[in-house]
Amino acid sequence: MDTALSFWNNIIATCGVLKIVISHRDPEFTSEFWTNLYDIIGTKLSFSTAYHPQTGGLAKRRIQTMEDIIRRFSIRQAYNTSQNSTTGKLPSLVEKGCNPLFPVDHLKKTLLNIHSTEKDSHDMYNRECDTAARLIAKAKKYNKKRYDKTHKEPYFKEGDKVIVSTLNFNNLKGPKKRRDSFVGPFTITRLIGKNAVEVRLTEKFSEENPVFLVSLVKPYHQTGENKFPSRNKSQTP
Incomplete structure (x- = not known):
């Protein structure tokens, strides 16, 4: 009913x-x-026929199009009129110097403080940009401090033995889930700045790029044979 x-x-x-x-x-x-x-x-x-969604396809497609339009508009406006956690300002205020007025503002009977003269608007725009830049710099400094507190750059030198990640390897056979996450050990032949190393790959991996970011490299620690006597010995790749 x-x-x-x-x-x-x-x-x-x-x-x-x-x-x-x-x-x-x-x-x-x-x-x-x-x-x-x-x-x-x-x-x-x-x-409509059972399991035949094409029956109302035209109406569904029109509804989907309208939903996409409304969704895009709503997301854009929600982002531009929401306070940014870094700058503490609304993106629309930093970009345009003022906040857009929506019907809800008339319903609430609250008008935005928009300066009437060009000079006042220009000064407000510059002031908001300076404030946003200062807060962004403050946020970067805070994030760097937090990152440096727990992060330590790995130290490598030529001749070190390392294992490398297979994340970007394209010539490995077999299911991806069953592959080794790291392979090696390989010897570092050259340091490329502070963020990359070049290793001497074996013939099995000769088709791969020998240069790796340090984030994809780990130091190799050899385990004593007497620590795991029952482990099957495998040859170095």
């Missing part, structure tokens, strides 16, 4: 009596009440 009242108040009251209604086979639409109601008002009720 609720569906019938909603249909009558929102559809028929605004659009008039419909000639044809295409609906899925929900009990609310296949019931005797609905069938008799449509017969009385002269509307033909057409049901």
Whole structure:
């Protein structure tokens, strides 16, 4: 009954009596009440075929398009009018020097403080940009302090033995989930700045790039043979 009242108040009251209604086979639409109601008002009720979504494809596509439009607009406006955690300002205020006015602002009866003269607007814009730049610099300093507190750059030198990540290897065989995360050991032949090293790969990995970021390299620690006597010995790749 609720569906019938909603249909009558929102559809028929605004659009008039419909000639044809295409609906899925929900009990609310296949019931005797609905069938008799449509017969009385002269509307033909057409049901979609089971497991055939193409029946109402045009309407669904239009609804999807409208949802995409509204979603994009809503996300953009929500981001531009939300306070940024780093700058403490609204992106729209930093970009344009003022906040956009929306219908909700009229409903709340609260007007934005928009300066009337060009000089005042220009001064406000520069002031907001300076404040945002200062807060961004402060946030960078804070984030760097937190990062440096727990992060330690690995130290390597030529001749060190390391294992390297197979994350970017393209020529390994077998299922990816069963591959070794790291392979080696390999010997460092050259340091490339502070962020990369070059290693001497074996013939098995000769097709791979021998230069790796330090984040993809770990020091190799050889385990004593007497510590795990039952472990199968494998040859170095």
